Amino acid sequence: MRDLKGQFHLVSVNIGDAAKYVEWAKDAFEYSGRSSDAVLLIDARSIPANTQTNIAVGLVEPRNGEALAWLFSLSGDLGGLSFSTTQGMIISSVQPWVYAIVSWSQEKKEH
Secondary structure, eight states, X not given: OTTOOSEEEEEEEEEEEHHHHHHHHTTTOOOXXXXXXXXXXXXXXXXXXXXXXXXXXXXXXXXXXGGGHHHXXXXXXXXXXXXXXXXXXXXXXXXXXXXXXXXXXEEOOOO
């Protein structure tokens, strides 16, 4: 992984409606303190109700944030849904760097 060039996507997780997920998950997961544990905190208060929420996690070459520019700029219409990237985090204390990008989609509102 030290030779990583650009970015490498690890996983995407769709949590559906964030408010409902937070209510369900609050007692479902425990942090064990083992070295394999990782905690990602996302302020779900900023996520609108009735929204499909997606979290993408991956690796990026250190000091190459430009490799993520296209991910941070994703937005548009997708099959009757309005899609937008809304939050991004880069963890630079590890090699390679780790990124997490939060995006969501909602049914398009008719005018």
